Amino acid sequence: YDPQLSLHQQISHQAQLTPDAIAIEMPGGRTLSYAQLDAGANRIAAYLQHHYTLGADTMVGVSTLRHAEMVMVILAILKTGAAYLPLDPSYPSARLAQIIDDARPLVTITDTPAALDGLAIETLSLATLCQGDPAHSYQPVAHQGDNLAYAIYTSGSTGKPKGVAIRHRNVNALLSWADTVYSREDYARVLCSTSINFDLSAFELFFTLTRGGTCVLVDNALSLLDYPLPVTLINTVPSAIKALLEQGGIPAGVRVVNLAGEPLGRDVVNQLLAGQHCERVYNLYGPSEDTTYSTCACFTQEIDHVPSIGRAISNTQALILNDQLALLPYGATGELYLGGDGLALGYLNQPALTAERFIDNPFYDAKVAGSSKRLYRTGDLVRYQADGNLAFVGRADDQIKIRGFRVELGEISEQLSRQAAIDSAVVVAKNGANGVYLVAYVQPAEMLDEESHADFISQALNTLASRLPDYMVPKLGRVMSQWPLTASGKIDKKALPEVEAGTQQGVYVAPQNDTERAVCAIWAELLNIDAAKISAT
Known part of the structure; x- marks a missing residue:
């Protein structure tokens, strides 16, 4: 694949190939063709270019409801050479304030101004923007794969969110892997249900639109309960798919279910496959710092074990190291370090944290294909199973002493x-x-x-x-x-x-003699609880 291609160039190319194909579909029957999407993005990009000085890595906020214009705005921002900053209007005001204070977007496009009230930010009405500027046309800008595409803010251990800076080339690496896994029939109609503040949205939007599929755009995955739209691929978290299973909300025609973001139980896998709700279930693991997905496990039949997180996807290197950065043998639990083309640039405006989490690879070998110069410390504990798949154990910061x-x-x-x-x-x-x-x-x-x-x-x-x-x-x-x-x-x-x-x-069983009462009193003191609550059982 070409790492230097920009995401918007690929979508525009798709608009030239299939201008009348449906790019976006929403509940209620509204659709937008690829030609309409690209033309609308050009109008918005022209307005932004005329009224603002935008360049590589300039941040432009996006705080809108989930509709076709949201996607159009994202595409337009990328066309100007800038990067988009997701500011989901459903997020608490305090959280948005932290993100804005750190990222400092030049301007934020919104159709929900009330969500940004009181925040130190310049806003631009989406309605004004969509009218365009007839006196000016979009001027394509020189672009490289190393340019910033977006920043996803994740929770920080200090209580302050940190912005993960993702480049176009990072997303290209993800899309290149996806090409080897999903067929055109799989991504014909992809459920786009994830908030743009969550990195699963990058897969839903960019893989679908750069490859010619249809984004079935809804507020969230549970929208399928109210709007049973036909989809071929669902990409969501296990808790959401479980709710859909319990309420019979998975549409007929689903071929693939991608699950990520939280531990996956085997019963969810088995219910999906046994009920013939889909043909394949993927358990996908990956931090935002490695562009959405890093490992993948595919299930096509029922299982009797905890689902593994699989193996490293293409363009990704996975190492299990100990505290001294030494490689650990199969079966030993250690911290997972990730490398490869998906590695983010780092954290916005936090060079010290970037240096701490993104380190030089002590095993880098320029002569070995796929060897990564840098590694990201995930903080996740894993181990290799006998079959070569990775088992997720937990967080390294979940280590305690008892x-x-x-x-x-x-x-x-x-x-x-x-x-x-x-x-x-x-x-x-x-x-x-x-x-x-x-x-x-x-x-x-x-x-x-x-x-x-x-x-x-x-x-x-x-x-x-x-x-x-x-x-x-x-x-x-x-x-x-x-x-x-x-x-x-x-x-x-x-x-x-x-x-x-x-x-x-x-059933409560009271102590029956002096010895039992003495033992009960000792445990009550040690556990700091009422002795009457301690049963002899």
Whole structure:
């Protein structure tokens, strides 16, 4: 593939090849052809060129509702040589303020001005922009693949979001891989349901429009419940596809389901395939810093194990290293480092953080094809399985110490998820009066009555105790019918409910003698709970 091609050049080329083909379709029957999309983007680009001084890496904000003009604006910004900054109007004002303060867009195009009230930002009405400027025409600009295409802001450990700077060439690497995986029939009608603030949107928009497919543009994946539009490829998070499965919302004709952004349970895979909702399910893993997807696992039949995250996609290098940046053998758990053509430029306006997370590759060899000069430290723990696929273990920053032992919370979650009755699990560490303790949150593979929750947790933890040492086994747990999610669709651990000791007890059995009462008092003091809540069972 040509890394120097710009995304907008490829879409314009597609408009020349198939001008009357439908580029965008929306609920209600509105459509936009490739010729209409390209012409509209040219009008907007001409207006921007005449009224603003735009150049390579200039940031222009996009804060609009999800309609055809949103895509038109993104394409127009790219045509001017600038980069677009997603500012989803549904995001909290405080979050938008942080992004704007860091990225400092020259101007922000909006049809929801109320969402930007009080923010230090120059805005431009989408309605004014779409009228164009008849006195001026679009002037194509020289462009290189190294030019910035967009910046995606992700959560930062300091509480301040960080902007991942993605170049055109990075997206080209992703599209090149996609060409080897998806057929024209697969991307004929792609559900474009992801907020442009989330990097899954780059796959949905740019792969579809540069290859001649139709973007079926909706507010979110659950819109299919209200508008059962025909689609051939769904690209979303596991929690959304699970909701669609439960409510019969997956349209007939879906060939492929891409799932990313959060851990995938085997029951979701099996329900999709057993119910003939699609032909293939892909479990896709990747940080924004490596342009959306880095590894891929494909499933075409039901499975009896936790889905792996597969193998590195083309144009990507994956290494598992220890704390001293030494390679680890098969089966050993270590941090995943990614390299290749998808690696982002770095973080906007944060050179120190960029230097910390994007490092020189100690194993770089110019003579070896695909060897990457740089590596990105993902902070994710993985290991190679016997079949050569990668198993996701958890976050490196989820390492804690209990009773002097180093514990990987992700490993405990993974072991719980392997149980047939459990679809997915999360284990978190809490600080109590007597130190750190573990709490397990599990989502059953099948719906349970609330009365059976305690027994279900007890059985799950007892099974876990047969596989892990005692210090790694949570003593508290809770059944979750649904996971609380962040704006990007990932499990929001901060929103998980508190679990009090005693809430999962079955039949209470009081201590029967002085020895049992003494033991009960000791545990009450150690666990900082009421002795009356400690059962002899």
